[in-house]
Amino acid sequence: xxxxxxxxxxxxxxxxxxxxxxxxxxxxxxxxxxxxxxxxxxxxxxxxxxxxxxxxxxxxxxxxxxxxxxxxxxxxxxxxxxxxxxxxxxxxxxxxxxxxxxxxxxxxxxxxxxxxxxxxxxxxxxxxxxxxxxxxxxxxxxxxxxxxxxxxxxxxxxxxxxxxxxxxxxxx
Amino acid sequence: xxxxxxxxxxxxxxxxxxxxxxxxxxxxxxxxxxxxxxxxxxxxxxxxxxxxxxxxxxxxxxxxxxxxxxxxxxxxxxxxxxxxxxxxxxxxxxxxxxxxxxxxxxxxxxxxxxxxxxxxxxxxxxxxxxxxxxxxxxxxxxxxxxxxxxxxxxxxxxxxxxxxxxxxxxxxxxxxxxxxxxxxxxxxxxxxxxxxxxxxxxxxxxxxxxxxxxxxxxxxxxxxxxxxxxxxxxxxxxxxxxxxxxxxxxxxxxxxxxxxxxxxxxxxxxxxxxxxxxxxxxxxxxxxxxxxxxxxxxxxxxxxxxxxxxxxxxxxxxxxxxxxxxxxxxxxxxxxxxxxxxxxxxxx
Numbered sequence: 001x002x003x004x005x006x007x008x009x010x011x012x013x014x015x016x017x018x019x020x021x022x023x024x025x026x027x028x029x030x031x032x033x034x035x036x037x038x039x040x041x042x043x044x045x046x047x048x049x050x051x052x053x054x055x056x057x058x059x060x061x062x063x064x065x066x067x068x069x070x071x072x073x074x075x076x077x078x079x080x081x082x083x084x085x086x087x088x089x090x091x092x093x094x095x096x097x098x099x100x101x102x103x104x105x106x107x108x109x110x111x112x113x114x115x116x117x118x119x120x121x122x123x124x125x126x127x128x129x130x131x132x133x134x135x136x137x138x139x140x141x142x143x144x145x146x147x148x149x150x151x152x153x154x155x156x157x158x159x160x161x162x163x164x165x166x167x168x169x170x171x172x
Numbered sequence: 173x174x175x176x177x178x179x180x181x182x183x184x185x186x187x188x189x190x191x192x193x194x195x196x197x198x199x200x201x202x203x204x205x206x207x208x209x210x211x212x213x214x215x216x217x218x219x220x221x222x223x224x225x226x227x228x229x230x231x232x233x234x235x236x237x238x239x240x241x242x243x244x245x246x247x248x249x250x251x252x253x254x255x256x257x258x259x260x261x262x263x264x265x266x267x268x269x270x271x272x273x274x275x276x277x278x279x280x281x282x283x284x285x286x287x288x289x290x291x292x293x294x295x296x297x298x299x300x301x302x303x304x305x306x307x308x309x310x311x312x313x314x315x316x317x318x319x320x321x322x323x324x325x326x327x328x329x330x331x332x333x334x335x336x337x338x339x340x341x342x343x344x345x346x347x348x349x350x351x352x353x354x355x356x357x358x359x360x361x362x363x364x365x366x367x368x369x370x371x372x373x374x375x376x377x378x379x380x381x382x383x384x385x386x387x388x389x390x391x392x393x394x395x396x397x398x399x400x401x402x403x404x405x406x407x408x409x410x411x412x413x414x415x416x417x418x419x420x421x422x423x424x425x426x427x428x429x430x431x432x433x434x435x436x437x438x439x440x441x442x443x444x445x446x447x448x449x450x451x452x453x454x455x456x457x458x459x460x461x462x463x464x465x466x467x468x469x470x471x472x473x474x475x476x477x478x479x480x481x482x483x484x485x486x487x488x489x490x491x492x493x494x495x496x497x498x499x500x501x502x503x504x505x506x507x508x509x510x511x512x513x514x515x516x517x518x519x520x
Contacts (some may be wrong), residue, residue: 003415010209011206014202014205014209015202015206018202018205022198022201022202023198026196026198027193027196027198027444028193030193031189031192031193036196036198040199041197041199043198043201044204044205044208045336046208047202047205047209048205048208049341050336050337051205051206051209051339052209052297052302052303052338053303054340069341070341073341073342080347087175091410093210106225110191111444112188112449113187113188113192114192116184116185116188117188117189117192131185131380132189135182135185135186135189136186136189136190136193138186146260146350152305161253163181163182166181166185172224
């Protein structure tokens with residue numbers, strides 16, 4: 001099993017990356033999917049894909065960005081394939097409340113917080129992705145553009161529209 | 173966006189996202205990650221394969237090898253039975269000279285049976301353990317309850333479109349589904365909801381081969397032309413090339429039995445079978461248990477490249493446990509692994 005010997009070092013590197021990033025990535029996936037099991041699976045797939053690709057990564061330091069891209073793509077596929085989006089849209093429709101962003105610096109109460117996070121799910125996919133990457137991961141426009149495979153200009157547009165929709169309660 | 177007026181909204185959004193995300197407490201899946209990477213199989217194919225193996229046994233039905241007669245020595249049945257009872261295997265492959273396989277070669281039925289596993293061709297890596305950007309089709313199996321020919325083709329092609337491709341972030345069929353399947357005596361038409369996304373020349377070609385080979389294998393009616401269309405436009409009419417050109421489509425080394433995740437009875441011998449199209453038909457095999465090599469050896473397939481030969485290794489009886497068998501072809505140039513397949517199975 002000559003090829004297997006080439007892998008042991010990769011296992012260790014993946015283990016380190018997993019310890020550093022897995023939890024945050026599952027949380028990111030959850031914000032895009034609203035389903036814990038699906039989120040865990042998307043992240044698991046991302047690490048498996050990274051493992052398989054390891055020898056071909058130009059720069060192992062780029063692994064975190066690669067994982068982010070994989071998770072965003074994986075979440076998108078999961079939404080489409082598994083009908084998660086429909087399930088959650090239906091669940092949220094029952095408690096749909098227009099969420100107005102009030103000019104307050106106070107800590108968001110849990111209920112309000114969940115409504116706001118829920119309102120995100122009713123945004124168009126790109127807007128939701130941009131807002132989550134920007135405000136959960138605090139990524140720069142360039143990093144978001146890289147993660148989503150779109151131009152920095154589009155990032156700006158999606159962010160603007162997404163925030164405007166949330167603010168006005170007009171999200172779809 | 174004006175930062176002066178939106179900063180508070182942005183802070184609220186930031187706090188809400190963090191607050192909610194913090195409630196998500198995922199379990200550690202590192203072991204699963206390493207296991208999936210080691211076996212070279214994607215997560216969701218494991219259950220499919222295992223289910224297929226179970227279905228085959230429970231149903232008591234032999235599944236015809238999709239191209240059985242052309243690969244006479246290949247066992248007809250995926251899964252534990254083929255691995256554990258070679259004496260019972262493969263009556264369906266009893267007519268090696270027949271060029272046109274058909275369901276009539278199954279011993280128990282003349283038409284596909286509901287619940288029998290469906291063959292699904294996926295794009296795999298030539299070196300199963302360490303993908304290096306060279307790809308070939310591998311055959312996997314899925315359980316299905318479909319009975320009608322068009323439904324069976326549809327289910328299998330849908331699964332083929334859904335299959336991940338090693339080291340490819342966005343597989344060619346991402347977002348594409350089967351819209352319709354029409355089976356006639358002269359051929360098959362598969363209408364898709366979209367075109368493949370370009371990945372690389374080899375993957376783009378294999379993406380269409382996948383659809384054609386899967387549809388043909390499900391039907392088991394020989395080299396039927398498979399017309400793949402999108403939006404009414406023909407993407408390609410897929411037919412199989414001559415057998416000595418299959419190396420250009422199929423991964424060079426396949427382990428066909430045991431199947432991934434199979435459970436093999438400890439009472440009988442384990443026979444590893446497969447197909448290979450490799451230089452001088454030369455292969456090495458390694459059996460590992462818990463990361464330790466139990467046995468290894470070399471073997472010769474029935475034919476060397478460009479032909480596709482078959483091989484088998486009788487491992488005898490094995491103690492209960494989980495084993496991994498790797499079959500590898502070494503490059504005549506530098507001795508590195510040029511092609512391989514790896515299967516993990518359990519003896520119980």
